[in-house]
Amino acid sequence: MLKKLLIIPAMLWLQQTQAQNIQHISTLPLYPGPQDDVSLLIDLSFNSGDCALFLETHTIENDSIQIHVYHCPGPLAFICSVKDTIELGVFPQGTFYTKIFVHENNYFSPDPCAGGHISDSSDYQLVVFPISGVDDLANVKSHLSYDRDSKTIFLKNNSEKGKSLQLYDLLGKLILQKDFNSSNSISVPGLSEGVYVYKLVSGKEISSAGKILIQ
Numbered sequence: 001m002l003k004k005l006l007i008i009p010a011m012l013w014l015q016q017t018q019a020q021n022i023q024h025i026s027t028l029p030l031y032p033g034p035q036d037d038v039s040l041l042i043d044l045s046f047n048s049g050d051c052a053l054f055l056e057t058h059t060i061e062n063d064s065i066q067i068h069v070y071h072c073p074g075p076l077a078f079i080c081s082v083k084d085t086i087e088l089g090v091f092p093q094g095t096f097y098t099k100i101f102v103h104e105n106n107y108f109s110p111d112p113c114a115g116g117h118i119s120d121s122s123d124y125q126l127v128v129f130p131i132s133g134v135d136d137l138a139n140v141k142s143h144l145s146y147d148r149d150s151k152t153i154f155l156k157n158n159s160e161k162g163k164s165l166q167l168y169d170l171l172g173k174l175i176l177q178k179d180f181n182s183s184n185s186i187s188v189p190g191l192s193e194g195v196y197v198y199k200l201v202s203g204k205e206i207s208s209a210g211k212i213l214i215q
Helices: 002-016
Strands: 022-028 037-049 053-061 064-071 076-090 094-104 117-128 144-147 152-155 164-168 174-179 185-187 194-202 205-214
Touching (some): 144 205
Antiparallel strands (some): 037 076, 094 117
16 A cells, blocks of 8 residues: 555656656748648657647637647656647748647546646747748759858859849848849848848749858
């Protein structure tokens, strides 16, 4: 009897001292555009298992997304890690404010997936960029480099003429739109440090796209 009394408080303590469930949140694709099917990836950790996703629901209203994921980890005490994939669909360009709730059920109940409580929550900004397939469009024929001394962006393939640069911040806002000069360079002395998404445009066609670090 003494052993049982010791085991039950220990399991209760383990449940009560559960660290945050949400470990990391990301999107697939990493830089979604207005033609991409977007999924949200939620890395979770629990103190017991099995902890696979039991149920998920989500609602989308204007620029707000609310996601509920339900887990009913079993009584086996071990660190159980799982990745929830929430398929959200296609979005227009913009920023979508996302609230995620993790519901964890009580494995002491007769039905371990009944009842439950919110064990963790997190906010996330889903950013949809003005172009789809940023990583896929990047190519070796035409890409950019940045010189921090002269604060200048260079088009590395000098044989390609007549291109213009569109530069966006990570919230999808157009920061710069300018044609390259005769030396295929653009001076950007006032550009803040950070990562930017760029499009190289020739006429009405996008010849390449990618990311550039300004520092």
